[in-house]
Amino acid sequence: MWHNSENKGIFMSRNEETINYLKTRRSVPLPFLQEPAPTSAELEEILTIGTRVPDHGKIVPWRLISYSGDARVKIGEKLAALALKRNPDMDEDAIKAEKKQFLPAPVTIGVISKTSEHFKVSELEQILSAGAVALNLVHGANALGFGAHWVTRWFAYDDEAAKMLGASEGEQFVAFVHIGTASRRLEERDRPDLKEVVSEWVG
Numbered sequence: 001m002w003h004n005s006e007n008k009g010i011f012m013s014r015n016e017e018t019i020n021y022l023k024t025r026r027s028v029p030l031p032f033l034q035e036p037a038p039t040s041a042e043l044e045e046i047l048t049i050g051t052r053v054p055d056h057g058k059i060v061p062w063r064l065i066s067y068s069g070d071a072r073v074k075i076g077e078k079l080a081a082l083a084l085k086r087n088p089d090m091d092e093d094a095i096k097a098e099k100k101q102f103l104p105a106p107v108t109i110g111v112i113s114k115t116s117e118h119f120k121v122s123e124l125e126q127i128l129s130a131g132a133v134a135l136n137l138v139h140g141a142n143a144l145g146f147g148a149h150w151v152t153r154w155f156a157y158d159d160e161a162a163k164m165l166g167a168s169e170g171e172q173f174v175a176f177v178h179i180g181t182a183s184r185r186l187e188e189r190d191r192p193d194l195k196e197v198v199s200e201w202v203g
């Protein structure tokens with residue numbers, strides 16, 4: 001599959017397994033992600049795959065934060081408190097849901113976009129590279145046999161919540177990629193009709 005004589009990793013031939021994976025890949029929503037977690041070696045592999053992305057100008061305009069173990073419960077408490085501050089009328093069920101924002105997935109990777117002025121690379125291109133990291137983390141998790149779910153939710157856009165989760169001034173979460181063992185497989189969902197989204201330029 002790989003032409004590796006000069007370690008260039010050039011994709012040489014059709015790979016049915018990869019094609020099938022890419023044509024059938026589906027997210028596994030957070031409630032269906034459970035233990036066992038990736039081992040630390042597996043997580044490092046997922047992170048290595050995740051951070052191997054196009055990056056115009058080699059700026060590395062992103063960074064990652066991992067959340068696991070007791071941190072997930074602590075985060076849930078803090079998010080629930082913040083949500084209640086934002087909306088004092090929240091009912092018990094809604095508060096419970098906030099407490100489970102990082103559960104039951106055993107590990108979550110937060111992807112932070114950190115853009116800077118660049119003479120050639122626009123802010124948009126830098127943000128897109130962070131998005132590529134998020135999707136590659138999903139692919140990496142899937143490739144190692146785990147399910148993954150890319151979400152942002154309200155706390156990606158709430159300054160106080162984002163700070164609590166580790167973002168600094170000027171940084172923006174573009175993803176929380178929850179990773180774990182899938183407890184169920186999802187049905188297919190509708191996909192865009194190629195005829196609707198692809199056209200040929202005719203001048």
Ligand SMILES: Cc1cc2nc3c(=O)[nH]c(=O)nc-3n(C[C@H](O)[C@H](O)[C@H](O)COP(=O)(O)O)c2cc1C
Pocket residue numbers: 025026027028029149150151152153154174189
């Ligand atoms: C930037 C971004 C943010 C998202 N945020 C959320 C979210 O907050 N909550 C949610 O349920 N889904 C969110 N999603 C969608 C999930 O990833 C969703 O499960 C996914 O679109 C399913 O796609 P798939 O069937 O191709 O795996 C987000 C997707 C993207 C690209």
